[in-house]
Amino acid sequence: MSIQLFMPTFRVEECLEEIRECLEKGWTGLGFKTVQFEEKWKEYTGLENAHFLNSATVGLGLAFKILKMQKEWGDDAEIITTPLTFVSTNHAILYEDLKPVFADVDEFMCLDPKDVEAKITDKTKAILFVGIGGNTGRYLEIVELCKKYDLALILDAAHMAGTRLNGKIPGGEADVVVYSFQAVKNLPTADSGMICFKDKDNDDLCRKLTWLGINKDTYARSTDKGAYKWKYDVEHVGYKYHGNSIMAGIGLVQLKYLDQDNAYRKQLALWYDQGFEGNENIRSVKVAPGCDSSRHLYVIEVDKRDELLLALNESEIYPGVHYRDNTEYRMYSHAKGTCPNSHYISERILSLPMHLRMQKSDVDKVVEHVVKFTSM
Numbered sequence: 001m002s003i004q005l006f007m008p009t010f011r012v013e014e015c016l017e018e019i020r021e022c023l024e025k026g027w028t029g030l031g032f033k034t035v036q037f038e039e040k041w042k043e044y045t046g047l048e049n050a051h052f053l054n055s056a057t058v059g060l061g062l063a064f065k066i067l068k069m070q071k072e073w074g075d076d077a078e079i080i081t082t083p084l085t086f087v088s089t090n091h092a093i094l095y096e097d098l099k100p101v102f103a104d105v106d107e108f109m110c111l112d113p114k115d116v117e118a119k120i121t122d123k124t125k126a127i128l129f130v131g132i133g134g135n136t137g138r139y140l141e142i143v144e145l146c147k148k149y150d151l152a153l154i155l156d157a158a159h160m161a162g163t164r165l166n167g168k169i170p171g172g173e174a175d176v177v178v179y180s181f182q183a184v185k186n187l188p189t190a191d192s193g194m195i196c197f198k199d200k201d202n203d204d205l206c207r208k209l210t211w212l213g214i215n216k217d218t219y220a221r222s223t224d225k226g227a228y229k230w231k232y233d234v235e236h237v238g239y240k241y242h243g244n245s246i247m248a249g250i251g252l253v254q255l256k257y258l259d260q261d262n263a264y265r266k267q268l269a270l271w272y273d274q275g276f277e278g279n280e281n282i283r284s285v286k287v288a289p290g291c292d293s294s295r296h297l298y299v300i301e302v303d304k305r306d307e308l309l310l311a312l313n314e315s316e317i318y319p320g321v322h323y324r325d326n327t328e329y330r331m332y333s334h335a336k337g338t339c340p341n342s343h344y345i346s347e348r349i350l351s352l353p354m355h356l357r358m359q360k361s362d363v364d365k366v367v368e369h370v371v372k373f374t375s376m
């Protein structure tokens, strides 16, 4: 049997029950389950606002759009970000004509506060922090830097559903937090995401922008009988970015089991840790102190990564790489060489299979093959 990197697990009957409710009610779109999911998400995270989206990518774009409007940033505004992330993180900066400035990562593969501070200029307006694999890294030091230099903070929490820091869901410190519930994230739906603004006005604006800029309040005010439903106002050139009730229904079920599922991910990670303990050829990327990680990823660092990857494939084990140093991509090559540690790490990292269908025997098999290859 092959062992895949990711494979989502759904409580099928419970998901179908949620979807059935939508179909029977005749309500599959915005509203109904999307509202329920938003309420549950706020309750779970303790964050003030939550708006359900069709992806995290659009959420990151909206985060920059709205902060840029609110804080009146010019197009020369610089956003400090990491090169070790999925490209949608950095594309979001470019969508809004802002300038990504790359800072290096630390041993947790998250932004290194020292290098971030060194890269702050007069034009710096915000820091975008990515909790890679569910790890919080030195997030709290980044929060302090934002206070010291009066910068906005955007948290890309695409891997962080359920991550806690010192016993609490992080994010309340940030101006905006964006989660992904894409098909193979640790809270999978099929495609969707959540955006959580600190500021209620931003949340209000975001809700208009995710539905073409339509201001629903106009018709809500004009009649309570609904006869003037068509008579809304359009305040902005908005988008079609909101989520739907089918996805939210699946999300509601997934959220119920999130802590339980993450606990099993932690068990898998512990088995990996134990398997690699004391091995000089394999360095497991550690979770930061105080962080109770969602364990979206289990990452090791090895010398001959590409060869190891191919060797594992031959044994039907399919790991992945999260991520390639973004400055290697043509789009971001202007920044090549600015983050040596990220570059070094990205040539050496391998994400091992990590999903709920794995048993201890699967972890043992992966460990055995990795250990065997790296000792050759």
Ligand SMILES: *Cc1c(COP(=O)(O)O)cnc(C)c1O
Residues within 6 Å of the ligand: 054, 055, 056, 057, 058, 085, 086, 088, 089, 130, 156, 158, 159, 179, 180, 181, 182, 192, 193
């Ligand atoms: C997956 C991912 C995203 C984008 O999420 P989507 O919901 O697929 O748009 C953003 N940032 C990171 C770090 C991701 O891994």
